[in-house]
Amino acid sequence: MKIAVTFSSKAGLEAEHRNHHRSGEECEVSADFFAEGDSPETIAAVLDALQQQGHQTIGVEADEHAAEALRRNRPDLVFNMAEGLYGDFRESYIPMLCERLALPYTGSDPLTLALCLNKARTKEILRYYLLPTADFRMIQHTSQIDSLDLEGPVIIKPLAEGSSKGIFNDSVVFDPIEARQRIAEKLKIYRQPVIVEKFLGGREFTAAVWGNGPEVTVLPLVEICYHQLPMGAQPIYSYEAKWIWDTPNRPLEIFHCPAPIDEGLAGRIESVVLNTYRVLGLRDWSRIDIRLDENDIPNVLEVNPLPGILPRLEDNSCFPKAARAAGYSYSGMLQKIIAIAARRHGISLNTSAQDENSDRLQSTDSRDAGQSAGSYFRISG
Numbered sequence: 332m333k334i335a336v337t338f339s340s341k342a343g344l345e346a347e348h349r350n351h352h353r354s355g356e357e358c359e360v361s362a363d364f365f366a367e368g369d370s371p372e373t374i375a376a377v378l379d380a381l382q383q384q385g386h387q388t389i390g391v392e393a394d395e396h397a398a399e400a401l402r403r404n405r406p407d408l409v410f411n412m413a414e415g416l417y418g419d420f421r422e423s424y425i426p427m428l429c430e431r432l433a434l435p436y437t438g439s440d441p442l443t444l445a446l447c448l449n450k451a452r453t454k455e456i457l458r459y460y461l462l463p464t465a466d467f468r469m470i471q472h473t474s475q476i477d478s479l480d481l482e483g484p485v486i487i488k489p490l491a492e493g494s495s496k497g498i499f500n501d502s503v504v505f506d507p508i509e510a511r512q513r514i515a516e517k518l519k520i521y522r523q524p525v526i527v528e529k530f531l532g533g534r535e536f537t538a539a540v541w542g543n544g545p546e547v548t549v550l551p552l553v554e555i556c557y558h559q560l561p562m563g564a565q566p567i568y569s570y571e572a573k574w575i576w577d578t579p580n581r582p583l584e585i586f587h588c589p590a591p592i593d594e595g596l597a598g599r600i601e602s603v604v605l606n607t608y609r610v611l612g613l614r615d616w617s618r619i620d621i622r623l624d625e626n627d628i629p630n631v632l633e634v635n636p637l638p639g640i641l642p643r644l645e646d647n648s649c650f651p652k653a654a655r656a657a658g659y660s661y662s663g664m665l666q667k668i669i670a671i672a673a674r675r676h677g678i679s680l681n682t683s684a685q686d687e688n689s690d691r692l693q694s695t696d697s698r699d700a701g702q703s704a705g706s707y708f709r710i711s712g
């Protein structure tokens with residue numbers, strides 16, 4: 332098959348940022364500003380794995396040239412992992428183009444992508460369907476701070492970000508004065524509304540999910556345990572925990588997969604996860620973050636329809652981690668996602684990749700992809 336891999340590289344996001352400020356207006360950015368960009372290693376690992384499966388691949392940066400690149404190349408399938416940088420609908424950009432060009436693509440549709448990027452809207456829908464999610468308020472302007480009626484502890488998050496952008500150790504606050512200060516700071520830095528959410532102190536899990544219709548499957552749950560974080564750190568998977576304290580040279584030992592939990596709790600988490608997948612209209616694959624409340628009820632923290640897929644074991648990327656625990660190498664994981672999307676589109680896979688289980692691991696150790704990753708190329712219009 333000819334597969335276009337659409338991505339938002341860190342360099343591409345920097346260019347998007349420069350374009351956004353074409354007027355020459357100075358704009359300082361926070362240290363986490365480009366957190367959601369795909370690294371060259373991830374892009375190369377995906378392209379390498381698909382090539383080794385016998386696919387012809389095209390790498391497409393999700394910039395203003397993407398439409399032309401897709402139109403000219405007309406791939407059989409678009410493997411979409413592009414998250415973009417600006418705008419509430421940035422994750423929908425490639426899916427919208429694909430819809431317009433009638434190209435099949437992996438993952439959720441533009442509506443679901445935009446919805447899940449907006450944590451408040453996501454939570455409103457979950458509430459409508461009586462799925463547990465923490466109480467929250469959305470604050471758009473500092474003038475709303477004084478009428479805030481949530482009691483601490485709370486966590487303050489930018490409305491529409493991922494990769495823990497804007498979620499630092501100081502995002503958990505315990506008193507109203509500190510909360511007001513923090514909200515004002517975050518509104519200023521991230522230039523978007525924030526949500527102030529009841530802090531849930533229970534165990535935390537993330538669930539990788541794939542499939543469609545009756546074939547939706549939850550992969551082995553990943554538990555994130557916080558007692559090994561540095562002294563004084565809040566028990567959250569913050570920006571510091573994700574990107575500063577956890578490095579490939581010194582990976583944090585805070586993940587357990589499969590999560591060591593009894594069947595009852597696993598069943599309750601899976602039920603919330605599957606219902607969330609269904610009511611939000613998720614397709615092909617996703618990762619759903621869960622935290623237990625004081626009554627051990629699994630609450631949905633947020634939903635990631637474009638989960639991170641860093642290739643190396645030491646990257647501690649949770650979707651590949653769960654896939655590995657289910658017996659899939661990095662390459663096998665990609666092959667499975669493509670097979671799921673292809674089946675949904677009614678496309679037959681006539682390459683060596685036909686059997687989506689053929690790349691299942693014999694052992695669970697897979698430092699496979701990313702190691703041989705060569706350079707990727709970028710198509711421009």
Ligand SMILES: Nc1ncnc2c1ncn2[C@@H]1O[C@H](COP(=O)(O)OP(=O)(O)OP(=O)(O)O)[C@@H](O)[C@H]1O
Binds near residue numbers: 529
């Ligand atoms: N209401 C909450 N109660 C307790 N902890 C929370 C809550 N909301 C978020 N957290 C903590 O903050 C972390 C990051 O929050 P969240 O998952 O919303 O951010 P994100 O940037 O969208 O993450 P991702 O990297 O998965 O895209 C969570 O993994 C969890 O540890």
Ligand SMILES: [Mg+2]
Binds near residue numbers: 620632
């Ligand atoms: Mg998360």
